[in-house]
Amino acid sequence: MAKRRNLYLRLWTKPNRIDYDAIHWYENANKMFVAAFGPDSNIFIDILAATSPRLQVRANLRLALSIYKAYKEKRSVDLADILGRLMPAHSVNVIRALQGKELSGDKVRRFAMNLKGDLSVVTIDMWICKAYGVSHKRLKPKQYARLEKKIQDEAKTVNLEPAQYQALIWYCVRRKGGYFTDQSFVKHYETLFPEFGLEIPQ
Secondary structure (H helix, E strand, C coil): HHHHHHHCCCCCCCCCHHHHHCHHHHHHHHHHHHHHHHHHHHHHHHHHHHHCCCHHHHHHHHHHHHHHHHHHHHCHHHHHHHHCCCCCCHHHHHHHHHHCCCCCCCCCCCHHHHHHHCCCCCCCCCCHHCCHHHHHHHHHHHHHHCCCCCCCHHHHHCCCHHHHHHHHHHHHHHHCCCCCCCCCCHHHHHHHHHHHHHCCCC
């Protein structure tokens, strides 16, 4: 039965006008990261993506900023301490990010690509799975590819890039789940940057 549901994916949530504010999240975040981190923007984005699973936006950003700052200031003891407190899969991906290597994991890799400006691929997390009635825990590579293709096709029908459409659906399903205080990535970034001595890019 699970296999049959995955073959006939259906979007169970319908966005309204307020959800469309999320469409340009990725592009706006990319502009901010490039302005804030310059040539290090890709490294920071990879760190952010590597630590994103199972974390809320603010917690994810705070952790990524801590790792990046320890890395740039060459505080190896602090960096090792932070990595030691992460889940193994996260710490391995953070190390890959710091080494300039490609991240592992379908969701993590695509999230990084989206934040770097590639809007053709789709970040699929538990909320997107929920929107389409799919079990996130059972999302294998073939199922990920199937759902990604469906989202890419649906995006064409509303004249959006796949990542823009995904951001729209993500906000919608979160809002309908009772998370009414969700803000764009950029709003969270603007509030946390000063804590780490970073200026908010204009």
